[in-house]
Amino acid sequence: xxxxxxAQAIPVVMGVVVISFILTRAxxxxxxxxxxxxxxxxxSIAEIREALGLDKPLFQQFFYYVGDLARGDLGTSLTTGxxxxxxxxxxxxxxxxxxLVALLLSCGxxxxxxxxxxxxxxxxxxxxxxILVTAGVxxxxxxxxxxxxxxxxxxxxxxxxPLGRLxxxxxSPPHVTGFYLIDAALAGDWETWxxxxxxxxxxxxxxxxxxxxxxxxxxRAAMLSALSSDFIRTARAAGLGTRKVxxxxxxxxxxxxxxxxxxxxxxxxxxxxxxxxxVFAWPGIGSxxxxxxxxxxYAAVQGFVLAMALLFVALxxxxxxxxxxxxxxxxxx
Amino acid sequence: MTDTSRxxxxxxxxxxxxxxxxxxxxxxxxxxxxxxxxxxxxxQTINSLDLHRTGTNRASYQVAVNCYDRLVSFGTKDTPGxxxxxxxxxxxxxxxxxxxxxxxxxxxTFKIKSDATFWDGRKVTAADVKWSFDRAVSAGGFPTxxxxxxxxxxxxxxxxxxxxxFVIKLDKPSKLTLPDLAVPVPFIINSEVAKANATEEDxxxxxxxxxxxxxxxxxxxARWDQGQQLVYERNDAWxxxxxxxxxxxxxxxxxSPATRRALIERGDVQMSFNIPNKDAAxxxxxxxxxxxxxxxxxxxxxxxxxxxxxxxxxxxxxxALAYAIPYEAIFQTAAYGRGAPMWGGEAEITDTAWPRxxxxxxxxxxxxEHMAASxxxxxxxxxxxxxxxxxxxMEPTALLMQEAFAQIGIKAEIxxxxxxxxxxxxxxxxxxxxxxxxxxxxxxxPDYYFFWAYKNGHLFNSSNYLNEEIEQLVDDTLHIPMxxxxxxxxxxxxxxxxxxxxxxxxxxQPALNVAMNGASGYEFWFHRQLDVRPLISAPA
Numbered sequence: 001x002x003x004x005x006x007a008q009a010i011p012v013v014m015g016v017v018v019i020s021f022i023l024t025r026a027x028x029x030x031x032x033x034x035x036x037x038x039x040x041x042x043x044s045i046a047e048i049r050e051a052l053g054l055d056k057p058l059f060q061q062f063f064y065y066v067g068d069l070a071r072g073d074l075g076t077s078l079t080t081g082x083x084x085x086x087x088x089x090x091x092x093x094x095x096x097x098x099x100l101v102a103l104l105l106s107c108g109x110x111x112x113x114x115x116x117x118x119x120x121x122x123x124x125x126x127x128x129x130x131i132l133v134t135a136g137v138x139x140x141x142x143x144x145x146x147x148x149x150x151x152x153x154x155x156x157x158x159x160x161x162p163l164g165r166l167x168x169x170x171x172s173p174p175h176v177t178g179f180y181l182i183d184a185a186l187a188g189d190w191e192t193w194x195x196x197x198x199x200x201x202x203x204x205x206x207x208x209x210x211x212x213x214x215x216x217x218x219x220r221a222a223m224l225s226a227l228s229s230d231f232i233r234t235a236r237a238a239g240l241g242t243r244k245v246x247x248x249x250x251x252x253x254x255x256x257x258x259x260x261x262x263x264x265x266x267x268x269x270x271x272x273x274x275x276x277x278x279v280f281a282w283p284g285i286g287s288x289x290x291x292x293x294x295x296x297x298y299a300a301v302q303g304f305v306l307a308m309a310l311l312f313v314a315l316x317x318x319x320x321x322x323x324x325x326x327x328x329x330x331x332x333x
Numbered sequence: 334m335t336d337t338s339r340x341x342x343x344x345x346x347x348x349x350x351x352x353x354x355x356x357x358x359x360x361x362x363x364x365x366x367x368x369x370x371x372x373x374x375x376x377q378t379i380n381s382l383d384l385h386r387t388g389t390n391r392a393s394y395q396v397a398v399n400c401y402d403r404l405v406s407f408g409t410k411d412t413p414g415x416x417x418x419x420x421x422x423x424x425x426x427x428x429x430x431x432x433x434x435x436x437x438x439x440x441x442t443f444k445i446k447s448d449a450t451f452w453d454g455r456k457v458t459a460a461d462v463k464w465s466f467d468r469a470v471s472a473g474g475f476p477t478x479x480x481x482x483x484x485x486x487x488x489x490x491x492x493x494x495x496x497x498x499f500v501i502k503l504d505k506p507s508k509l510t511l512p513d514l515a516v517p518v519p520f521i522i523n524s525e526v527a528k529a530n531a532t533e534e535d536x537x538x539x540x541x542x543x544x545x546x547x548x549x550x551x552x553x554x555a556r557w558d559q560g561q562q563l564v565y566e567r568n569d570a571w572x573x574x575x576x577x578x579x580x581x582x583x584x585x586x587x588x589s590p591a592t593r594r595a596l597i598e599r600g601d602v603q604m605s606f607n608i609p610n611k612d613a614a615x616x617x618x619x620x621x622x623x624x625x626x627x628x629x630x631x632x633x634x635x636x637x638x639x640x641x642x643x644x645x646x647x648x649x650x651x652x653a654l655a656y657a658i659p660y661e662a663i664f665q666t667a668a669y670g671r672g673a674p675m676w677g678g679e680a681e682i683t684d685t686a687w688p689r690x691x692x693x694x695x696x697x698x699x700x701x702e703h704m705a706a707s708x709x710x711x712x713x714x715x716x717x718x719x720x721x722x723x724x725x726x727m728e729p730t731a732l733l734m735q736e737a738f739a740q741i742g743i744k745a746e747i748x749x750x751x752x753x754x755x756x757x758x759x760x761x762x763x764x765x766x767x768x769x770x771x772x773x774x775x776x777x778x779p780d781y782y783f784f785w786a787y788k789n790g791h792l793f794n795s796s797n798y799l800n801e802e803i804e805q806l807v808d809d810t811l812h813i814p815m816x817x818x819x820x821x822x823x824x825x826x827x828x829x830x831x832x833x834x835x836x837x838x839x840x841x842q843p844a845l846n847v848a849m850n851g852a853s854g855y856e857f858w859f860h861r862q863l864d865v866r867p868l869i870s871a872p873a
Contacts, residue, residue: 078388081380281587
């Protein structure tokens, strides 16, 4: 059944390949002129255009692109000078690690907070939840990031230098997954593991504050609606314990919308954490895509869009499976 | 938290900043005791270790400077504002021990230092120089254009006579040739290593040298994590100049200016390269951080009225613009007073200094007089174009101009153009009626500036300006020595015409700002990239 779901994704990915190719070509700007440098003349721009294959007709360029893609070659990024594949391999794990840690953190706070707020509406917990939610959505991440740096690094001096994934006194752990926490743990290098964790705390908190809002709000709303349902009244009337009613019935039913929200939050965070990446010098995928877009770096933009599309397909698959596990009424059929 | 305590311990035991840090704790504990380490942060990203490669960006030029040698280099001088600068008027040996130029100026003979070696221990020979120069003139794109500026166009011009003698033959003598050998482009590559890694499709080993430099320079690249950091390791066998003081230099990329500022203020990094004007002004007022702001030689921020746009063909309109610009307000708002004013100069031109102040200043009455005398007394509308990539200075400048031009009846609508399109629109198609521009020439002579920015059809002449006399004067002065008797009068005449015709209205000379905390020895270079070689640790 999972195979069937994967098969459904194939036309989506093909569509993404075509659209990303056409859209990048529609971007304003001439990469050849841009990369020829400040003092280039007509001849050198033409040379570069030829080297990039941009002098060929569009359909021929597309043909080459699909051919390369079939061989697993995403091309070379002009901005970074690396192959797009190695860029993505280096940067995607950085973004994923940051986003996942941030989401774990925000779920760890938001879900209990939402449940508490729903069970005690109108009390101080509910108000706290409301304040956090409002503050979280209304503060832009770059602002929260800079405030956190200012307070914890600049003033208090407890946070490490915001210099990316690792301070310069550490070497990055041997590459296995690209996730520093996992790689360092695999290598048994706990010093580097703590080093990577320390660098993660501030940016992950920044992102967590931002993602907390939708999750907490959704948990609270879903719990409230679940708690006011007939089956909860029946369960209570049948004399089931509060714990059983709350977690066995209400929470499990409330989880469906929460998981949906989580999937959405994850996908937009991964794309939208570019500002956090900039502030914390995090070598992630968001800043990579933005820089590539600014200079019309075709190969990099296409590679990014494709990687994101595959990631979203995988994410949707995981969410579908999670649905089936949470709610037996939804099968994978 | 073992690491915290270890770091605290290091800070307590170490004396100076450099010696106190043990970078690469796990990997190189033994080496870390000797020499020191400096950490530099920069907002720019390095995308290649080979300047000749297509698509190599400006920030990457520093690798050519620090890891490779040229035949010659420029001297060093003090700048008026404190700090050091390269000295265009002094050419010093780097890999060349000495050189002679034939009486007709057509043959240059270089003697290569006999003790110069590449990192792999092999002696630097004239054949390596020849191969590297052939590569620079054949690679295409920017390196080839820059070589051409010094009259170096074809491989046949270069000859390796014997191991230590290298000869350049020129088509015509030019004062620009020797300085052009000291720019980052003609760097000398270990040709044996490069050839061993060249392929049929890639005879110049572009792919190999892109990630693996092979030179003789003061620093080797110990590590390059694209998008994150570049680590330089000193080459103790360097003969190109005095041995650098630091054993290791770590250049970290930190895109956010606010984060860079926090790092330098805290002293966790010793240098922040190319900081915004605003930070420079504010950090300068504080203790602990040294700020160096050097006006960039041969570079001017200008307002360019395009001659393709009918009202700007009227000299009175152009002069009205020049008198209406609120120079001082722009300089304070957009540049935070960093750099040098380029307005309110003497009317009479007595020397050949460039950039120089224009004879114009803010004078609304004169602006209105010129407008009234023009054929467009009732005013007109024009888009004022700026690049989003350079919005930090262009946007405030354009806003203040918009306000001032409205007072003389010119309704300027600000048009923001994305960075990727800017070059094509402004410089290649030259279609922007009124825009801001900031050309800076690497070779520091006025004729070189005029060659690029005032000659018709040339890239930075974005105003479509054409003046027959200027064309002739630039051709006459471009290659003759600056002490030639006909040089100064012709240059002065060029200035007169430029200020009379005003295809480019000078605003100010921008500055390159660098902040240092716990290190010193920074030297400004025309290429505006970091030369890590002269840096020293500041006395504690």
